[in-house]
Amino acid sequence: MSDNKKILIADSDKKLTTSLKGVLKDKGYDAVISNDGATALNKALSEMPDMIVLSVALPTIDGIKLSQILRSNPRTESIPLIFLSDSDIYIPHFQRHRDSLFIKPANIDEVAARIYSIFDKAAKTRDVSREGKLIEGGLSEISLPDLLQMFSMNKKEGRLYLTKGKDKGDIWLQDGNIIDAAIGEVVGEKALFRLLTWKTGSFRFLPAKVNVPHKINRATDNLIMEGLRQYDEWESLKDKFPPMDARLKVLIDPSTLPKGLRPITQEIFLLLEFYPKVSDVIDRNTFPDYEVMRTIMTLLTKGIIDITQDKGQEERPILPKEDILKLKERFASRMNYKLDREFGKVLIFSHDNDRIRYVINAINILPEFYIHKDFLKGMGSNQYLGVAGHLQIGDNIQITFIAVPVSEIFSPLWRPLSNSMLGGLTILSGEAERWDEINKIAGYFQGGLGKPMAFAIPEGEASVDKVREVKEHLNRKNDVMLFPIVKNDAEGVRNMLSSLFRSVIGAL
CATH class of the missing domain: 3.40.50.2300 (Response regulator)
Known part of the structure; x- marks a missing residue:
């Protein structure tokens, strides 16, 4: 008509x-x-x-x-x-x-x-705007940009649910303005720009009072135009971009870079310390995908970073299947229940954030390990307390690594943290140790609760004298689990974790 x-x-x-x-x-x-x-x-x-x-x-x-x-x-x-x-x-x-x-x-x-x-x-959009409380339809009939503009003109408030196959996204509106968006763990403008590329799928808008923080503060028209512009630019330049599975390496010492780097560049250098793959840098960076990729291209052109031919370390199970079954059985019997998916904790003790960063970076070479999203953000000047990462063992065992400062100030947290705890890993400094505090930690968790405790020290600082020092200060005559931590040494990291978990099997 x-x-x-x-x-x-x-x-x-x-x-x-x-x-x-x-x-x-x-x-x-x-x-x-x-x-x-x-x-x-x-x-x-x-x-x-x-x-x-x-x-x-x-x-x-x-x-x-x-x-x-x-x-x-x-x-x-x-x-x-x-x-x-x-x-x-x-x-x-x-x-x-x-x-x-x-x-x-x-x-x-x-x-x-x-x-x-x-x-x-346009006619279908008008029909949607006249609907009652629930508004739903297909993105192939009404595009997401048209839908958002209609909500903007009608000053809608509520939550827009989006589905495309197995992917799900959300957009929150207040007085017609987009205030936040999410797709998986990605939020804000980065998530919105990804959602704007969806041409198919379904939507469902539920009017309701919205009380989420404002992560987006731009006008709807500007957001849509910028998101679609970045999508068009990505499509026109994608043949020049490095493959998403390519691995990057920094060619210079980041400390020699001038001060005042753009925040997006700072994030890229921080992420490359833990995530060499292009796709990981783009996914975990808080800036929109196109802006991250263009910055990567600039750094490649200037010779500051390069694509490495390193294919990563060959995968080898941390524990053989029979030990995984023992760990599940012992752990489940200790907890008096059995789950389809088992969970456990390893507490990492250190008084130095740089040491924690070094060890987590070393463990991160394992494909079964992934760093928790808040870890990098929390590594400021204060001692970090919180989840550092997760390790997948077998099909259904997930081990969470939690960083705990070596300080008696945090002793009230020891009891709640010991729930589901498998063992502990204390990172030594190689210099003057805080032996009084380390002794209290070892005495509480290993002596009192029977949790296996291992010790780790960066490469070059582990020696026979260091083992003797640990035994002397901990009053232990038996063998001490002391491991050198070497970056890019997947085999060494696997051996360390394998020894710790085998001790867990014997202790549970």
């Missing part, structure tokens, strides 16, 4: 304008023709068409300039534009969610079909 829609056709090709007008008239549309830019501008302002088809190469005022004038006028800024061009050119005021571009010679039937589609989508 045309609903008496008016379409302005602006092109110097009279054969094209006449043909398109005839096709549209047969469908009940009211079409008017202009053969130059000045006349087209006059008719656009006086007749206020519902859509404009315009040639980029219009005489008097070209199509690019005309679109700029129309988009700067509040009365005409929202009129959809269909551009006709001799080549695939960049159009500054092109709105991807609203406008279209056809390369000449354009097929008249295809142009007409696009016009019908745009009006049909």
Whole structure:
């Protein structure tokens, strides 16, 4: 149904304008023709068409300039534009969610079909806006940008649920403004820009009072235009980007870099210390994907980072299957229940954040280990207390590594932290140790609770004398589990964890 829609056709090709007008008239549309830019501008302002088809190469005022004038006028800024061009050119005021571009010679039937589609989508959007409490539908019928603009115009408040296959996303709105978005653990503008690329899937909007923190503070139109611009840029440059599974390495000492680096660059260097793969750096960086990739490209071009041929370490189980079964059975019997998925803790004790970072970085070489999202953020000047990472053993055992400062101040937390605890790992400093505090920790967890305790020290600081020192200060005559920690040594890390967990099997 045309609903008496008016379409302005602006092109110097009279054969094209006449043909398109005839096709549209047969469908009940009211079409008017202009053969130059000045006349087209006059008719656009006086007749206020519902859509404009315009040639980029219009005489008097070209199509690019005309679109700029129309988009700067509040009365005409929202009129959809269909551009006709001799080549695939960049159009500054092109709105991807609203406008279209056809390369000449354009097929008249295809142009007409696009016009019908745009009006049909607009009609469905109006139908959705008139719905009652629950609004739902498909993204193939109403695009997400159109949906968000409709919510903005109607000052909607609530939560928009999005589903695409197994992927799920959420967008929160308040007074029509987007205040946050999420897809998995990704939030804010980064999540919104990812969701804007969804062309298929379903949506469900539930009006409700929203009380989530404002992680997004830009106008809806600006957000949509920027998100779609970044998507277009990504698509046009993706062949030049490094593969997502490529591994990166820093070629210079980051401490020699000048101060005042952009926050996105600082994040990339921090992440590369733990995550060499391109996909991990992009996923875990808080900035939008395109901005991260462009920064990676800049660092590659300047020779600050490079793509390494290192394929990573060969995988070998930390424990053989029979030991995994023993760990599950012993752990389940100790807890007096059995779960489909078992959980346990390893407490890492240290008084130095740099030491914790070093050890976690070394363990992170294992593909079964992943660093907790809050670990990097929490490694400030204060001693870090919290989850450092998770280790997957077998199919259904997950071990959580929790960093605990070596200080009696934190002793009230020892009892609650001991729940589901498998063992402990104390990181030695190689210098003057806090033996009184280390003794209290070992006495409480190993002497009192029977939890196996191991000791780790960075490469080059482990020696026979160090083992003797540990035995002497801990008053232990039997063997001490003391392991040197070496970066990029997956075998050494596996041996350390394997020894600790085998001690757990014997102690439970």
